[in-house]
Amino acid sequence: MTDRPISPATSPAPPVWHFRSRKQVLLRWLGWFALVALTVFCWQLMTRDTIWAFVSDAPAQAADIGGRMFPPAWGYISELWEPLWDTINIATLGTLIGVAIAIPVAFLAASNTTPSTRFVRPLALLVIVASRSINSLIWALLLVAVIGPGLLAGVIAIGLRSIGFVAKLLYEAIEEIDTSQVEAVRATGASGAQVIDYAIVPQILPAFWGISVFRWDINIRESTILGLVGAGGLGLQLSASLATLAWNQVAMIFVVILATVVISEWVSARVRQAVI
Amino acid sequence: MSHPTTWKRPPVLFTHTLWRRTIYVGALIYLVLAMQSIEVDWQRVYLGLDRGWKFVEGFLTPDFTTRWRDISEGLIESLTMTVTSTVAGILVSVPIGIGAARNLAPAPVYLACRGIITLSRSFQEIIIAILLVAMFGFGPFAGFLTLAFASIGFLSKLLAEDIEACDRSQIEAIRATGAGWWQVVNYAVQPQVMPRLVGLSLYRLDINFRESAVIGIVGAGGIGATLNTAIDRYEYDSAGAILIIIIAIVLVVEYSSSYIRRWVQ
Numbered sequence: 001m002t003d004r005p006i007s008p009a010t011s012p013a014p015p016v017w018h019f020r021s022r023k024q025v026l027l028r029w030l031g032w033f034a035l036v037a038l039t040v041f042c043w044q045l046m047t048r049d050t051i052w053a054f055v056s057d058a059p060a061q062a063a064d065i066g067g068r069m070f071p072p073a074w075g076y077i078s079e080l081w082e083p084l085w086d087t088i089n090i091a092t093l094g095t096l097i098g099v100a101i102a103i104p105v106a107f108l109a110a111s112n113t114t115p116s117t118r119f120v121r122p123l124a125l126l127v128i129v130a131s132r133s134i135n136s137l138i139w140a141l142l143l144v145a146v147i148g149p150g151l152l153a154g155v156i157a158i159g160l161r162s163i164g165f166v167a168k169l170l171y172e173a174i175e176e177i178d179t180s181q182v183e184a185v186r187a188t189g190a191s192g193a194q195v196i197d198y199a200i201v202p203q204i205l206p207a208f209w210g211i212s213v214f215r216w217d218i219n220i221r222e223s224t225i226l227g228l229v230g231a232g233g234l235g236l237q238l239s240a241s242l243a244t245l246a247w248n249q250v251a252m253i254f255v256v257i258l259a260t261v262v263i264s265e266w267v268s269a270r271v272r273q274a275v276i
Numbered sequence: 277m278s279h280p281t282t283w284k285r286p287p288v289l290f291t292h293t294l295w296r297r298t299i300y301v302g303a304l305i306y307l308v309l310a311m312q313s314i315e316v317d318w319q320r321v322y323l324g325l326d327r328g329w330k331f332v333e334g335f336l337t338p339d340f341t342t343r344w345r346d347i348s349e350g351l352i353e354s355l356t357m358t359v360t361s362t363v364a365g366i367l368v369s370v371p372i373g374i375g376a377a378r379n380l381a382p383a384p385v386y387l388a389c390r391g392i393i394t395l396s397r398s399f400q401e402i403i404i405a406i407l408l409v410a411m412f413g414f415g416p417f418a419g420f421l422t423l424a425f426a427s428i429g430f431l432s433k434l435l436a437e438d439i440e441a442c443d444r445s446q447i448e449a450i451r452a453t454g455a456g457w458w459q460v461v462n463y464a465v466q467p468q469v470m471p472r473l474v475g476l477s478l479y480r481l482d483i484n485f486r487e488s489a490v491i492g493i494v495g496a497g498g499i500g501a502t503l504n505t506a507i508d509r510y511e512y513d514s515a516g517a518i519l520i521i522i523i524a525i526v527l528v529v530e531y532s533s534s535y536i537r538r539w540v541q
Contacts, residue, residue: 035363039363042355043360045356046356046357046360046417047416049415050417051415054412055417058411061410061411061412062411085313093314129527132526133523134519134522138489138490138503141493141503141507142507145324145327145331145507145510146327147320147321147324150314151313151314151315152314152316152321224403225400225402225403228402228493229493238406242406254399254403258398261398
């Protein structure tokens with residue numbers, strides 16, 4: 001072996017900067033591969049029983065339905081005012097029930113106001129999770145079976161569904177309050193109820209109104225379809241029109257739903273701007 | 277000089293007395309009217325209480341075995357629908373989200389993409405499912421399309437808002453190197469929004485599973501159809517079992533997604 005001076009031509013290539021190490025790159029490729037494999041597997045499992053003739057036929061079906069929908073049956077709106085009023089009532093009364101139950105639940109769930117972090121807090125969190133994980137349509141399905149079809153089932157379904165949403169956002173707001181105000185009020189010798197009333201409530205009130213109005217807005221959307229399972233409102237009319245294949249009536253109902261949703265969204269945005 | 281001895285808390289919402297009273301009275305009148313629109317058939321409620329109790333019993337002693345074939349079929353449909361529709365939704369909503377960001381897209385593209393987002397967001401999943409079932413026939417394929425369509429509105433809206441809130445200096449720095457539009461998107465915007473996109477996608481996966489448990493009620497496949505049949509047949513122990521499974525899966529998805537989100541960010 002002879003010692004040769006290192007010339008620029010034979011020296012190894014200068015190190016190139018890489019964003020990730022070799023192992024990280026490999027792991028990422030593996031992750032992507034697993035994701036693609038899972039998706040393909042799920043796709044095949046899902047479309048096992050799909051009748052592709054129906055799928056290839058869909059554009060023709062869509063054109064047909066579109067043709068039947070247009071023009072919407074404008075005269076049908078005279079029969080929609082009452083269900084619309086019912087729908088708004090379901091959403092509003094349901095929101096009121098939900099909020100009324102959510103307030104104590106939120107105080108019990110917030111780690112700084114709960115009487116016991118070991119027993120009460122997990123219980124309140126359980127209430128929140130159970131309410132959130134069951135859709136209002138499922139609640140309505142159950143309640144129609146229990147208390148019979150009608151507005152009451154819709155109102156209670158919306159109420160039960162709203163508890164989790166409102167309580168979750170509200171207890172997060174309670175946990176984020178400024179503690180110095182609580183201490184200041186407590187230093188005056190205030191009782192527990194007074195501390196809540198004078199130190200905590202004023203701080204969470206804007207969040208509370210924002211959350212409630214936001215939930216009301218969501219509830220308007222949800223209450224438009226509760227009638228499909230018999231809980232009153234526009235959905236009742238929708239399922240009747242669907243059953244008779246009166247697509248121009250269905251189109252009219254969609255127009256009414258769209259208008260209501262847009263208006264309620266505007267109202268809720270205005271109120272939230274005003275309070276926050 | 278006398279000083280006030282009592283303190284009255286100032287009103288929070290409506291500071292004008294007349295307005296406040298009008299609004300309170302209006303709210304009261306509305307409440308009375310709304311309450312009157314509810315007709316309660318107390319006899320029906322009384323009869324139903326028995327069923328309600330049976331449901332509670334069924335929930336406490338769930339029956340997983342009798343209808344296990346139906347339940348597992350519905351579950352597989354729901355889960356596969358959730359995964360495929362979330363992936364398809366992400367794939368479609370990334371270009372739409374980029375198109376709906378004012379700082380990246382020209383005006384016509386921006387308006388078109390915002391239009392798609394508004395269309396997807398204004399209708400309930402159930403209503404979309406009804407239409408798609410009418411077009412594509414019963415089964416999970418219609419459900420897949422419904423959830424994918426609903427995901428587009430959600431994901432692209434939030435993605436677009438995120439891109440618009442990007443740090444401008446990084447975009448300018450990459451642009452200053454002479455990078456083209458694609459390179460700006462890939463090197464300046466993508467690293468900034470990627471963690472949030474992952475978080476949003478996981479959140480949407482969660483929502484899609486919850487929704488997949490309902491759209492079966494109108495015929496779009498999934499565990500909702502099984503649940504609907506179970507309740508229609510008064511098999512409350514099977515219905516309780518299905519609800520327990522739904523709650524358990526929602527919990528698992530929620531906890532694992534919050535774990536992954538923390539790991540990504």
